[in-house]
Amino acid sequence: MYQExxxxxxTISIKKSKSLEVTGKQLHIxxxxxxxxxxxxxxxxxxxxxxxxxxxxxxxxDKMYGYEITQKVKELTKGELKITEGALxxxxxxxxxxxxxxxxxxxxxNRLRKYYKLTxxxxxxxxxxxxxxxxxxxxxxxxxxxxxxxx
Amino acid sequence: MKITxxxxxxxxxxTRKHYVEYYDVQTELVDHxxxxxxxxxxxxxxxxxxxxxxxSFKKFGxxxxxxxxxxxxxxxxxxxxxxxxxxxxxxxxxPKIVLTISLLFGFYQLQKLTSAYxxxxxxFGVVILLEIIxxxxxSRKLKKNYKETGKKWMFQKIISINGIGNSALxxxxxxxxxxxxxxxxxxxxxxxRKALSAxxxxxxxxxxYITLVVIPKKAEQLLQETYPEYKFV
Numbered sequence: 426m427y428q429e430x431x432x433x434x435x436t437i438s439i440k441k442s443k444s445l446e447v448t449g450k451q452l453h454i455x456x457x458x459x460x461x462x463x464x465x466x467x468x469x470x471x472x473x474x475x476x477x478x479x480x481x482x483x484x485x486x487d488k489m490y491g492y493e494i495t496q497k498v499k500e501l502t503k504g505e506l507k508i509t510e511g512a513l514x515x516x517x518x519x520x521x522x523x524x525x526x527x528x529x530x531x532x533x534x535n536r537l538r539k540y541y542k543l544t545x546x547x548x549x550x551x552x553x554x555x556x557x558x559x560x561x562x563x564x565x566x567x568x569x570x571x572x573x574x575x576x
Numbered sequence: 577m578k579i580t581x582x583x584x585x586x587x588x589x590x591t592r593k594h595y596v597e598y599y600d601v602q603t604e605l606v607d608h609x610x611x612x613x614x615x616x617x618x619x620x621x622x623x624x625x626x627x628x629x630x631x632s633f634k635k636f637g638x639x640x641x642x643x644x645x646x647x648x649x650x651x652x653x654x655x656x657x658x659x660x661x662x663x664x665x666x667x668x669x670x671p672k673i674v675l676t677i678s679l680l681f682g683f684y685q686l687q688k689l690t691s692a693y694x695x696x697x698x699x700f701g702v703v704i705l706l707e708i709i710x711x712x713x714x715s716r717k718l719k720k721n722y723k724e725t726g727k728k729w730m731f732q733k734i735i736s737i738n739g740i741g742n743s744a745l746x747x748x749x750x751x752x753x754x755x756x757x758x759x760x761x762x763x764x765x766x767x768x769r770k771a772l773s774a775x776x777x778x779x780x781x782x783x784x785y786i787t788l789v790v791i792p793k794k795a796e797q798l799l800q801e802t803y804p805e806y807k808f809v
Contacts, residue, residue, distance in 0.1 A: 530805040
């Protein structure tokens, strides 16, 4: 049900009226807001993992540019996770400041393109972060779904 | 449809209009917008350049490019501090450490004189004055540079203006901290307070020297290291 609603949210636009008709059902604006917040919450869960996602991608792809990263994530998660532009570049700049990423610039067609790649420290940190992530996933699994835990 | 050279120029203008002053940040955003516009055109080939551009810009959220610029500023300030630290380390290694210790010892001994207060105040005055002079000179130089090339580089501005301005501010605060309230109090200060004053003023001289002399001298090299695109423009 929830997924159905969130999917609908992508296709509907909120009009001036306080309620809106979606496939024959009347949805009040508060329901829509709540659903929207739920969807945002979903993205928030990913937000804390953004750095790990970027590092992992760079580990497998050697060097990448910002737009390529957003597209790759969309492709790998089949659209479930969309990294917003307003979050991606600050994250990349932070990783660069921390010395985990290095930059390269190349002229591609009629414009300059900035590529990011892992530094030596970055490669080490990627391994750490991935390990942390595995731990985190395991813990969450225990908490959320104790019956099906592996251990 | 593909983005043309004219479109690229338009996109640079667009980023400037949305408060992105620096060429280094603009360049990354222009490439991103260009890629996204081309992608949008694949799905909606009839969309005009302006509409596709606005559609792409909306994805940056209500704050537009602000988050990106702010993150970049934080990154560059961090880089600047790291650069200062790198040069400061030299002062605690041979041979420069001899000079550091002499300065420290000299300032400490100085406190025994009745005129110590004035000497300390003069050191402060000179460093702050120098910073203000360099600040004004640099900001003129950067303005001229911008007029000639049409490009501003964030790290260059931090090296030549923000960094020095901030150091001047820190010094004003330190001034109050190091110096006693009246001229005679130097003689009455305890050993710990005396040592602390000497350490801080030594630090101030080294700090001033690095931000005013060492880093500006190496500015060109630092910029090239920071911006691989420097060679393309």
